[in-house]
Amino acid sequence: MxxxxxxxxxxxxxxxxxxxxxxxxxxxxxxxxxxxxxxxxxxxxxxxxxxxxxxxxxxxxxxxxxxxKLWSVYSKDTILSFLKFLLHPIMIFIGILFYVFFDNINVTYYFSESFSINNLFFTIILSIALFQIFYFYIYLKERLYVIEKAGGLLGLLYYAQIFFFPGYSSKSPSNLVMAIFFYLLFAYLVYFIIQILKFNQKNKHLFQ
The missing domain is CATH 1.10.8 (Helicase, Ruva Protein; domain 3)
Structure with missing residues (x-):
């Protein structure tokens, strides 16, 4: 042979x-x-x-x-998987906690016109994106499709934020909108970490 x-x-x-x-x-x-x-x-x-x-x-x-050329980071399977993850009972409970928190605490009081809660949400998204770029492109020095397609969800959150929760707007969003967006961002972080752990466990041989 x-x-x-x-x-x-x-x-x-x-x-x-x-x-x-x-x-x-x-x-x-x-x-x-x-x-x-x-x-x-x-x-x-x-x-x-x-x-x-x-x-x-x-x-x-x-x-x-x-x-x-058929591969895209905006994967239908990943989006459906994330939506299913959002409907997990534990995640739904966490979502309710987010709403209770924003409904009972006036978080906008702790922000100013120069740095609103809208700016905070955008800053968090940007920080996560920069961390991903550093970790995968500089530290690992390789692009991984399995990981990047999960990262594509962050892009969708960014586009949704521009439409519903724009960083340039001085108008504070409703408590419901804040709860939804921060819940989605939290869920994304948990989902992304889970995907990395699964990938590392399954593909240890790739970086040996």
Whole structure:
């Protein structure tokens, strides 16, 4: 049975990285699929690695890269998963606590026109986004689709905030709106952490 060398594996990885397969976890799935196919081709046709690779890519490159372009951080499955998470009894209870808190405490009293609660919400979103950028692009030095599609939810919260809860507005939102948005932000943080933990547990081998 023909087995690819570490140098062969690195060659395939570099090839798809240069072909703009930007997500590391997706690239690893493609690499595993291609490596298996190449080992079979090398044995069946008695070819060396480079000839087998060229032969395989002539036939399959377009389809592989076409599939890569279909990935989007705004995943329908992730959105539905998050909505299901929001309906968990514990999360619903926490949402009620948020409403009770904002309905009984005038939090706007602690803010000013120069820095309103609207600005606070925007600042929190921005801080989370900057942390994610630092952690995944600078610390890990890799982009992970499984993680980024969960991060796409933060983008949706940002767009919703612009419409319902604009940072530039001096008008304070209602207690219900504040409760909903801070609940969604809290739920996002919990959901995102859970996704990271699940991913790390399942894919420890990616960063060994």
């Amino acid at each position: 023909f087995k690819l060398t570490p140098q062969n594996i690195q060659f395939i990885d570099n090839y798809f990285k240069n072909s703009e397969v930007i997500y590391y976890d997706i690239r690893m799935e493609i690499l595993d699929h291609v490596a298996t196919a190449l080992e079979h081709t090398m044995q069946a046709e008695n070819l060396d690695f480079y000839d087998a690779f060229k032969s395989y890519m002539v036939v399959n490159k377009k389809e592989i890269l076409k599939g890569n």
